[in-house]
Amino acid sequence: MKREARSEKREAGRVKREASSEKREAGSGKVLFLLPFCSPLPAPHYLAALLMVVLQFMAAGQSRADDYVFQSQCCTIHYSQASQLESFTGKIRGGAVSRTLDQLFVGGGRSSGQSDLGEVVDSLFKRVQLILDMPMPKLRVEIQIHRDEKEVARVFTQITGGSSNAPSFYWKRTNTIHTQPESLTVGMLAHEMGHCIIDHYFAILPPPKIAEMLCQYVDMEVSGTSGRGGRASVSHFR
Ligand SMILES: [Zn+2]
Numbered sequence: 602m603k604r605e606a607r608s609e610k611r612e613a614g615r616v617k618r619e620a621s622s623e624k625r626e627a628g629s630g631k632v633l634f635l636l637p638f639c640s641p642l643p644a645p646h647y648l649a650a651l652l653m654v655v656l657q658f659m660a661a662g663q664s665r666a667d668d669y670v671f672q673s674q675c676c677t678i679h680y681s682q683a684s685q686l687e688s689f690t691g692k693i694r695g696g697a698v699s700r701t702l703d704q705l706f707v708g709g710g711r712s713s714g715q716s717d718l719g720e721v722v723d724s725l726f727k728r729v730q731l732i733l734d735m736p737m738p739k740l741r742v743e744i745q746i747h748r749d750e751k752e753v754a755r756v757f758t759q760i761t762g763g764s765s766n767a768p769s770f771y772w773k774r775t776n777t778i779h780t781q782p783e784s785l786t787v788g789m790l791a792h793e794m795g796h797c798i799i800d801h802y803f804a805i806l807p808p809p810k811i812a813e814m815l816c817q818y819v820d821m822e823v824s825g826t827s828g829r830g831g832r833a834s835v836s837h838f839r
């Protein structure tokens with residue numbers, strides 16, 4: 602009996618180690634190998650291995666600059682500097698949009714501080730669902746704030762292998778909106794949220810052009826503009 606208990610304990614330990622190992626692998630490849638501190642390598646090899654570790658961490662940071670995370674009910678916002686989140690918040694709390702949100706979500710009691718960011722992005726996400734008439738109460742989306750448009754373009758190339766000058770884009774495989782505070786508008790964010798909602802709502806996805814038209818409609822509804830004369834705000838990629 603005791604032996605069985607010990608065996609079970611060992612088994613539990615093994616499962617725990619496996620879980621730990623999976624966790625490391627899930628960590629976006631940041632820990633792909635361990636430095637062989639116990640091996641009898643000469644000093645130059647240690648330095649080379651150390652350099653590889655440093656470079657690997659740097660590369661991981663470039664592909665996903667999520668040093669900080671802001672969680673709301675519907676959104677997980679990743680950013681690397683506090684100022685990015687502040688700029689992001691400022692951009693999506695424009696006057697027309699706040700008015701629109703207030704009209705739809707009465708009684709929010711929003712203050713002017715950053716503390717209501719979660720409420721604003723959640724309200725926007727729900728409003729887009731109302732505009733599209735595609736309610737998805739359990740849907741969540743990741744939002745990655747990049748430094749500027751150049752970084753968005755670079756990430757786009759990293760992910761897709763293609764090129765684009767879109768200031769924001771939605772990537773379905775990771776359910777992530779990639780954007781930047783430099784030229785972000787609330788209509789632009791709503792547009793990308795629209796892509797997320799459409800891509801999750803339909804079992805068979807509509808043609809990309811149809812989805813794009815729907816998202817442009819969302820942009821117009823939210824921002825209260827005709828959508829003409831401005832820069833093409835977004836592109837749609839699957
Ligand atoms: Zn689009």
